[in-house]
Amino acid sequence: MATEAKGESELKKELAVREEILPIERKLVAGSIILAIILLGILYWVSWSMIAHV
């Protein structure tokens, strides 16, 4: 029982701790979105101008 309560307390502590968002995470998210917009533009252009009208 005591062990369980201790475990719960540790988990609560773990969840309470906020991990700082690292620069690499910001880069990963921003880079993904920017790359997605560029790729979607290219894919859209290619799909409608080259493939759909063959």
Add this chain to the structure above:
Amino acid sequence: MAKVDWSSLWKKEDWWAFWLGMLLFFLCLAAAYGADIMGWAASAKEWLDPAKSIVPASGAYAALGPVGSLIVTYIVFLILLSIGAKAMGWNVKSYAAGFTVIYFLTWLCWWFGHYAYIASTDPAKAGIPWSLRMTGEAGLIFALILGLIIGNFAKGFAAKLKEAARPEWYIKTAIVLLGATVGIKAVTIDPRVLANFLFRGVCAIVEAYLIYWALVYWIARRYFGFTREWAAPLASGISICGVSAAIATGAAIRARPIVPIMVSSLVIVFAVVELLILPFAAAYFLWHQPLVAGAWMGLAVKTDGAAAASGAIVDALITGTHPEFAPLKGWILNAGIVTKIFIDIFIGVWAFLLAVIWVYYIDKRPGEKVQKIEIWYRFPKFVIGYFLTFFLLWAVCAAAVSAATAGLTDWTAISKATANALKPFSLATGEMDVFRKLFFAFTFFSIGLISDFSTLRREGIGKLAVVYFIALFGFIIWIGLFISWLFFHDIHVFFLR
């Protein structure tokens, strides 16, 4: 140079999923070459009459009957899994006893999930007035629920089964076998439009991995305060292909096993909710753009089974209620499958990328040198099995189709020859599917068993569900609809010409 620990080849769960999956793959594949050695596997069928609910996967073993095939399947599972358990140093006696209970209780749920009033997507065809239209995958939900009940209300009993409650091992083995299912699907797509479809399907990768994943990860980290260990598998589970993506990401970033398990349990619940809502919404609002509706199912509905089932419902509803689109029958479903295939096959690459980022930029401590071999250690090995079974099956099917259609010019003759060439492989993948689905079912029973509600509360499942709900219904469904529209609108005209 780092010393390579070769013992991981037989001591790690990841490798055992690979070996077991590949063994079952090759044994089942033998059926395509005339040696039907796995056809005894017990398969659940949609049923009204219980006597017809369980059959051997192959008609060649019909003499075994339902009880015989269930017992043989149990014995083979027990032997194979116990060998793995022994090699990994688990208590084999406890494992065998626990697995026996898990096997039969899971089968009970799996069988009940196939009851026509629950599973049928076409009640009229099944000869019943109504159905919940959940497909046989409802059995997974029942397995999860029964596991949760035992795990929470019969904790002493649950403790006795825990040695065999190994959801990660079961799901990874299932994913290895899933590669083969996708491989044969890739071959069956009409070659005249395959290139067109495939190209458009690439947008699914961009959407799932670069837009969904980034947004969900950011929301989970920035606004809900999740740690990286939780945010990454959650983002993958919501964005990519549900259970397998959560597991692959969890393995890549070395999250604790509880993380992908919790995400997986949410994925299956939300996938069933989606399955019950989205196909009907798509058929009602998008009937005039049938391929947009089909592609939307592949992009929005998580888990392969639920996505395929949603595509099939949309296909049936639109072609059934709008006769002018009858020539599109099958193509609407295909639009969903193609987008899903692309999302599926990219899981390994994404897991690899995440492993690289976590090893080199996130977990790296100052002054600590990260060995390049770590990337390999973190790489989920079952993903190799997934790719292997995909490419092997795709290659043998493509070769068989190519040989069968050589010299043919008439499209009807080509279609017929293709179907005949793939028939033996369909038998083989049908048998693989029996094992894959059972592994899925064991996974969900095990997930329930090891997840008691107090643990769920502590681990913040409520918060996970809120993020999942906001992401899924707040933007994933709508971005999926927008991109499906962008790439698939008016494409049906090419099929109607």
